[in-house]
Amino acid sequence: MSLKKTLSAVSPLTLRIVAECPVTKARACDLVLPHCTVNTPVFMPVGTQGTLKGITVDQLESLGCQICLGNTYHLGMRPGPELIEKANGLHGFMKWKNNLLTDSGGFQMVSLVELSEVTEEGVKFKSPYDGKEILLSPEKSISIQNSLGSDIMMQLDDVVSSTVTGPRVEEAMHRSIRWLDRCIAANKNPDKQNLFAIIQGGLNAELRKICLEEMTQRDVPGFAIGGLSGGEEKDDFWRMVTLSTDHLPREKPRYLMGVGSVSMLWIWWSDFWFGSALVPWGSLQVKQKQYAKDFQPIDPDCQCPTCKRHSRAYLHALFKTDTAAMHHVTVHNIAYQLTLMRSVRQSIVEGRFPEFIRTFMKRMFPSSEQYPGWAVDALASVNITLD
Numbered sequence: 001m002s003l004k005k006t007l008s009a010v011s012p013l014t015l016r017i018v019a020e021c022p023v024t025k026a027r028a029c030d031l032v033l034p035h036c037t038v039n040t041p042v043f044m045p046v047g048t049q050g051t052l053k054g055i056t057v058d059q060l061e062s063l064g065c066q067i068c069l070g071n072t073y074h075l076g077m078r079p080g081p082e083l084i085e086k087a088n089g090l091h092g093f094m095k096w097k098n099n100l101l102t103d104s105g106g107f108q109m110v111s112l113v114e115l116s117e118v119t120e121e122g123v124k125f126k127s128p129y130d131g132k133e134i135l136l137s138p139e140k141s142i143s144i145q146n147s148l149g150s151d152i153m154m155q156l157d158d159v160v161s162s163t164v165t166g167p168r169v170e171e172a173m174h175r176s177i178r179w180l181d182r183c184i185a186a187n188k189n190p191d192k193q194n195l196f197a198i199i200q201g202g203l204n205a206e207l208r209k210i211c212l213e214e215m216t217q218r219d220v221p222g223f224a225i226g227g228l229s230g231g232e233e234k235d236d237f238w239r240m241v242t243l244s245t246d247h248l249p250r251e252k253p254r255y256l257m258g259v260g261s262v263s264m265l266w267i268w269w270s271d272f273w274f275g276s277a278l279v280p281w282g283s284l285q286v287k288q289k290q291y292a293k294d295f296q297p298i299d300p301d302c303q304c305p306t307c308k309r310h311s312r313a314y315l316h317a318l319f320k321t322d323t324a325a326m327h328h329v330t331v332h333n334i335a336y337q338l339t340l341m342r343s344v345r346q347s348i349v350e351g352r353f354p355e356f357i358r359t360f361m362k363r364m365f366p367s368s369e370q371y372p373g374w375a376v377d378a379l380a381s382v383n384i385t386l387d
């Protein structure tokens, strides 16, 4: 059956390519979504997880965040889709006026819930709240995401850790294609909510290609690259990302999952995230003794509310007594990544992206001997040589 012909070509999304770097093929785009236009590449913070470490919707908005992520698993369990639907979806519930992306809920289940079992029907798991057995099927995932009303929804996919090899990877890839078709059929709001397919296939190039070929025949509004960033070698990661982006349709958006941003170059930053402040020269632990009497802001060049007002010494003292210190660092980190992505975009638009990367790397690693090998290889694969 040719799905391309049977499905409506109308989607609530438009992608305009603003500029493309001739050297790396990195793109700057305007992604027009139902709630506002997103300027890509973009950093997408997690906005609605029950356990988010202190940042308010107001703050996210004033930092210029155009799209944030809602966790379907957490929201689907508590407060539950019925309540959120009554509040006019997640936008109404959290009073968020910009775009939202929701995941399928499957990944959290597989990673957080020990007792989960995957069958053709869906993912079975025991509720951590009351021990009841719950089935998350492709239909159920889309039904929850339809209730949440997100601008971008993710298909339920069969998630296998990227360190797994053998027949299970192939099974999961084929099942993800079948589940994509069930998700497409279950979507009640194709005119308002964009369903993204997730490319699977582990670290096996042949399986990735089959998945890409099959899924790009479906008329979905966008694609995500899944099944990565789960502990694989960094150069395996890059090979799979490049293979996937080479085969994806040019006119549709791509989303690199689980790495915090669609940019291909700031992946390792997520390693630094916990408890540290991100700075152009790496990361800074305000808790360390050396900052006790340091009256500079975290980053003197940063324009965020934390850096405009507070010193390292103040934050250092605050860390001893108050969780608000973590909050201030989170505000800085989110502002920092949003600003960084804006600079990346600007450099693509102005045709100086490779130069931007070289400068960025030099600041992060003062001596070229410190460049991580995988970063050198990944950059070489997009024609950027570091000096």
Ligand SMILES: [Zn+2]
Pocket (backbone or CB within 6 Å): 298, 299, 302, 303, 304, 305, 306, 307, 308, 332, 333, 335, 336
């Ligand atoms: Zn700052």
